Amino acid sequence: MSKKPVPSKxxxxxxxxxxxxxxxxxxxxxxxxxxxxSKCPDCGATKLAHFVCEECGKYNGKQVIEPRKFKTxxxxxxxxx
Ligand SMILES: [Zn+2]
Numbered sequence: 001m002s003k004k005p006v007p008s009k010x011x012x013x014x015x016x017x018x019x020x021x022x023x024x025x026x027x028x029x030x031x032x033x034x035x036x037x038s039k040c041p042d043c044g045a046t047k048l049a050h051f052v053c054e055e056c057g058k059y060n061g062k063q064v065i066e067p068r069k070f071k072t073x074x075x076x077x078x079x080x081x
Pocket of ligand 1: 041056
């Protein structure tokens with residue numbers, strides 16, 4: 001005879017799904033609390049709390065760093081065959 005605990009009933013897929021959903025919700029909540037995102041008061045972009053805004057380069061209303069410069073795609077040079 002097996003001495004392992006044998007489940008008496010098969011686990012319903014919905015029970016598995018709801019347990020997984022609860023796990024995902026708590027994991028997302030933990031991640032959101034860890035990141036501590038906030039809105040930049042100057043430009044309104046989402047940024048990390050207590051960090052310089054990367055979009056406008058301001059912190060507490062002062063210009064701290066150069067704003068992020070978007071890279072423009074360089075024209076592709078055709079290779080002469
Ligand atoms: Zn900003």
